[in-house]
Every structure is written in structure tokens, then in C-alpha cells.
Amino acid sequence: MAKFVMMSMVFAVVLLKSVAAPTVHVVGDSMGWDVPNNDDTAAFNTWAATKQFVVGDILTFNFASNSHDVQQVPKASYDACTASNPIGTLITTGPANITLDSPGDHYYICTIGRYCQFSQKLSISVSAIPGASPSPTLPTTTTPPTTPSPNSGTPEDCTLAPTSGPTASSPGGSTTPPGSISTPGSSSTAVSTVHVVGDSMGWDVPNNGDIAAFNTWAATKQFVVGDILTFNFASNSHDVQQVPKASYDACTASNPIGTLITTGPANVTLDSPGDHYYICTIGRHCQFGQKLSISVSATPGASPSPTPPTTTTPPTTPSPNSGTPEDCTPAPTSGPTPSNQGGSTTPPGPASTPGSSSPAASVGILVPMMAVVMGFFF
Known part of the structure; x- marks a missing residue:
């Protein structure tokens, strides 16, 4: 009887995991993926100590393309701040979204110059199932360099660290993060695609008066329920x-x-199929083209059918550069008060990964399995 209870609990855990939504962790929160200020040699590991990382979660490394990079490495390379024996591909385009596809300790560094020596490195411990107590790897003690620590990631030595790994890749735009979001009990291995809205343009007022810039970007993409949109912008701008x-x-x-x-x-x-519409509510940013319309499919493989760009009469004043129109008073809104979504966030709505079993299907599998177990004991 005790074995039966134990097996029932295991099946219940598997069932709960199969319908859980992945958590997106923005590495370092507002600090971003940069060289820490104030000689804080454990800044990123201090951040990680308060989080729980589970297989299927996503790390977002927020940095300016070609100013920093991200490389997963084994522990020995992490401790030595070297890119020898790299794991996976060097990522040079930000923001970078990496899916945690296996349990255990994971190590990440920036390979540029002496950035890693200046503590731009992250060590995390990943659990196979949610609910377990987080057990992040203890921060590695690093001897601070003799030269003053740089501010905003600009050490004097900016030569590239040696690497024997594969050539750099550009994960900007619509990307499939390394690895899969594998949910135990699913019928297949499903992958959530992370789309960086506007690619390198970011979520900003388009230049040159291109009021259809974001819908032009979306026209080449396919969006499926469970995919993630990353809007890359400066907070409060x-x-x-x-x-x-x-x-x-x-x-x-x-x-x-x-x-x-x-x-x-x-x-x-993206938690439901159909047309989805997004705008920036600040000043006249929306009128200047900071708006996005997409069409979301319920299953992968269907031809994308984004909503055609809406024709908007351009304003009489020149289009601003870098999102600073003359009229920057907040647009009226009757919605709820703003929320702070930085840091470790669970995206709104469950991430339904295409191809994975629904809760009803999981229960359908669970019931006959439990019947077999009961027949064995009784």
C-alpha cells in the first residue's frame, strides 16, 4: 500500500509539471548582463541565490550586441575565466534567450577582454522539477584585479579572450533558444520560440518615419501559442x-x-490564438509607429497571417529619433496601474508548448497506469 501511495505521488508530480508554465529570468534584473559596478565580485551569483531555476525556464541576458557576449562553459573554465571547452555556441547578439534544458549546475561567462575577471559570470543550479529547494552553486571567490574595476563594462584590456569553440552566432530576432522546453509526460519534445520584437531596432519609435516598421518585421515570422515576445526597451522610457x-x-x-x-x-x-495588438502608451509614440499587430496560430506549421499594417496618417512634425517625440505627455489610460515585470517573471498565461499533451491527455494516461499498479497490489 505504501508503494502504491508513493507511485501515485510521483504520477501527480509529473502531471503538474506537464502543465506548468516556464519562468523567464532576466539575468541581474535592472543591472543587465554587464560588468558589475563597485567591485561586487559575486553580483550575479548573489542575484541567482534568491531564484529557483527549473528545466524549461528561460534566462534572458540583456546586453548591447557586440559589446558583450554569453558563453556556457564547464566549471573549470568558469573558475579560470577562459572560453576553452565551450558548451554550445558563443552568443554575441543581445538580448539573448537561453532555455535551461537539463538539470545540474550551469556556468556562463562573458568572453570579451577581462570582463569575466571583473565578475561578469553566472553560476546557477537547475532542478528537474519545480518545488525543490534552490541550491545554487556558491559564488566562486575571485581575487579582484589590481587595476580599478571599470564602470559600465569598459575595462582597459578589451582584447578578446581566447576561444576554441564554434564561431559566433546571431540569436537576435525570432530565435529558438538552445535546448528544448521538455515537460515530463508530454508526447513530444516541444520548443517555445522567443521573438525579439523588432530585432536590433528594439521596442522603440522607428526612425525615418516608418510607421509600419514593426508590422513589416512581423510579416516574416510565425507566432504560435506558447511562443514568447521579448520587448527590449529602457525602463520608463x-x-x-x-x-x-x-x-x-x-x-x-x-x-x-x-x-x-x-x-x-x-x-x-502568447497564451491564445488569434490577433494580438500591442502599443506604447507614452506621448505620441504609438502615432509615430511604436505599435505591433500579430496573428497567433494554435499549432505550428500553419502559414503566418499577420494583420496587415494599419495605415496611419503621419504627424505633421518630423518623426523623432530614438523614441523622443516632442509631445511626451502620457497618453490617457483607463487601465490598471503599471507593474514591475523586471527580474524573474512568469509570463502571463500558461505557456502551451505545441505538441505537448494537454492536462486531459495526461490524466487519460495516468488513470490506466494507476489501474495496472492497483491490480499488481490487489
């Missing part, structure tokens, strides 16, 4: 609000859907 089509066309935040997001980068999980 822009925001993200999902709205219905009428509010999207009118560039107004009336009748908002969900919570206004003011902290970047923001990760939004």
Missing part, C-alpha cells in the same frame, strides 16, 4: 500595453488587456 483592435487603430490605451508593463526588457507569452 517606453512601455507595452496589449489592447483590442479599435484601441490599436486609434492609438489609445482605453479598454486595456492585461497589465501595463513599464520595466524592460518585457517577456510576454
Whole structure:
């Protein structure tokens, strides 16, 4: 009888895991993936000590492309701050989204110059199932360099660290993070695609008056339920609000859907099929083209059918550069108060990974298995 109870508990854990949504962790929160200030040699490991990382979760390394990079390495290379024996591909384009695809200790460094020696390195411990007590690897003691620690990631020695790994790849834009989001009990290994909205343009007011820039970007992508949109922007300079089509066309935040997001980068999980509309509510940013319309499919493989770009009459004043129109008063909104979505966040709604079994299917498998076990004991 005791064995039967134990096996039932194991099956229940598997069933819960199969419907759990992945958590997106923004590495370092607002600090971003950069050289820590104030000689804090354990900054990233101190951040990780308060988090729990589970297989299927996503790490977002927020950095400027080609100013930093991300390389997974074994512990010996992590301790020595060298890119020898790399694991996977060197990532040079930010923000980078990496899916945790296996339990155990994971180590990441920046290979540029002496950035790793200046503590741009991260060590985490990944659990196979949620609910276990986090057990992050203790921060490695690093002897601070004799030269003053740089501010904002600009040490004097900026030569590239040696690497024997594969050539750099560019994960910007619509990317499939390394590894799969594997949920035990699913019928197949499903992968969530992370789309960096606008690629290197980021979530900003388009330059050159291109009011259809974001919809032009979306026209080449396919969006599926469970995929993640990463809106890359500076906190409080822009925001993200999902709205219905009428509010999207009118560039107004009336009748908002969900919570206004003011902290970047923001990760939004696509939790339902159909047309989705997003705008920036600050000033006239939406009128200047900071708006996105996409069409989300329920299953992969269908031809993308994004909503055609809405024709908007350009404003009479010149289009601003880098998201600073003359009129920057907040647009009126009747929605909920802003929330802080930085750091370790669970994207809104469950991430339904295409191809994975639904809860009903999992229960259908569970019941006959339990019947076999009961027959064995009774």
C-alpha cells in the first residue's frame, strides 16, 4: 500500500509539471548582463541565490550586441575565466534567450577582454522539477584585479579572450533558444520560440518615419501559442500595453488587456490564438509607429497571417529619433496601474508548448497506469 501511495505521488508530480508554465529570468534584473559596478565580485551569483531555476525556464541576458557576449562553459573554465571547452555556441547578439534544458549546475561567462575577471559570470543550479529547494552553486571567490574595476563594462584590456569553440552566432530576432522546453509526460519534445520584437531596432519609435516598421518585421515570422515576445526597451522610457483592435487603430490605451508593463526588457507569452495588438502608451509614440499587430496560430506549421499594417496618417512634425517625440505627455489610460515585470517573471498565461499533451491527455494516461499498479497490489 505504501508503494502504491508513493507511485501515485510521483504520477501527480509529473502531471503538474506537464502543465506548468516556464519562468523567464532576466539575468541581474535592472543591472543587465554587464560588468558589475563597485567591485561586487559575486553580483550575479548573489542575484541567482534568491531564484529557483527549473528545466524549461528561460534566462534572458540583456546586453548591447557586440559589446558583450554569453558563453556556457564547464566549471573549470568558469573558475579560470577562459572560453576553452565551450558548451554550445558563443552568443554575441543581445538580448539573448537561453532555455535551461537539463538539470545540474550551469556556468556562463562573458568572453570579451577581462570582463569575466571583473565578475561578469553566472553560476546557477537547475532542478528537474519545480518545488525543490534552490541550491545554487556558491559564488566562486575571485581575487579582484589590481587595476580599478571599470564602470559600465569598459575595462582597459578589451582584447578578446581566447576561444576554441564554434564561431559566433546571431540569436537576435525570432530565435529558438538552445535546448528544448521538455515537460515530463508530454508526447513530444516541444520548443517555445522567443521573438525579439523588432530585432536590433528594439521596442522603440522607428526612425525615418516608418510607421509600419514593426508590422513589416512581423510579416516574416510565425507566432504560435506558447511562443514568447521579448520587448527590449529602457525602463520608463517606453512601455507595452496589449489592447483590442479599435484601441490599436486609434492609438489609445482605453479598454486595456492585461497589465501595463513599464520595466524592460518585457517577456510576454502568447497564451491564445488569434490577433494580438500591442502599443506604447507614452506621448505620441504609438502615432509615430511604436505599435505591433500579430496573428497567433494554435499549432505550428500553419502559414503566418499577420494583420496587415494599419495605415496611419503621419504627424505633421518630423518623426523623432530614438523614441523622443516632442509631445511626451502620457497618453490617457483607463487601465490598471503599471507593474514591475523586471527580474524573474512568469509570463502571463500558461505557456502551451505545441505538441505537448494537454492536462486531459495526461490524466487519460495516468488513470490506466494507476489501474495496472492497483491490480499488481490487489
